[in-house]
Amino acid sequence: MIQNPSKVANEYDLVAEEYAATFTGEHEKKPKDQEVLHRFSKEIGGRRPVWDFGCGPGQTTKYLKDLGIEISGLDLSEKILEEARKIHPEIHFRKGNILDLEFENDTIAGVVAFYAIVHFAEEQVVTAFREIFRVLQPGGIFLFTYHIGEETIHLDVFLGKKINIDFMFFTTDFIFSCLKENGFEKIEIIEREPYPGVEYESRRAYAFAIKPVVRKSL
């Protein structure tokens, strides 16, 4: 079911402090996160700009910044952005909607989006991938994560706060075909088991995809 993006942002406003306290520094406990972020950083090299879409309190933004990437964060929740700016004053964070990005075509070298699509219905995932494809430079890299499955989990309480939000899981077949249909190439999806005691126990996936470089024929 489609959730209105501004309603999702309002729900994140309610848990912003708790979300930041829980997830700041989380990559330290997740070796596969570290591996893919190091790989992303190597593949991006000196290209810029790089954006973290649906950045939350900025833990992934910060991880990549520490690897030497010139990166900024974008999120729709004002309060999450306040937390991100408080914790990482050296990083630029701005408000924006992944489903309607205020960036010119072909302008961004790399996009990361960790669990940023978890509140999207399938048709919104299509829109998000179309938007991200549009703003990426040819050769640009898209790295994102999702929970693997077919279920939708409804939460009335999250991190100790009353909330009303759905978390959507996706099959890798759906994500793969959606990326392909939106024009991405070199799609690689890495699946892993959950880290018990560290995170919600769902299977996770990391997806790498590239916007093709169109070569003009002579």
Ligand SMILES: C[S@@+](CC[C@H](N)C(=O)[O-])C[C@H]1O[C@@H](n2cnc3c(N)ncnc32)[C@H](O)[C@@H]1O
């Ligand atoms: C599950 S959290 C992930 C946050 C962070 N990337 C992480 O890994 O913890 C989802 C984030 O996406 C943001 N978000 C949801 N819908 C969005 C949209 N349409 N545009 C931008 N951000 C959105 C939420 O405000 C929230 O911060």
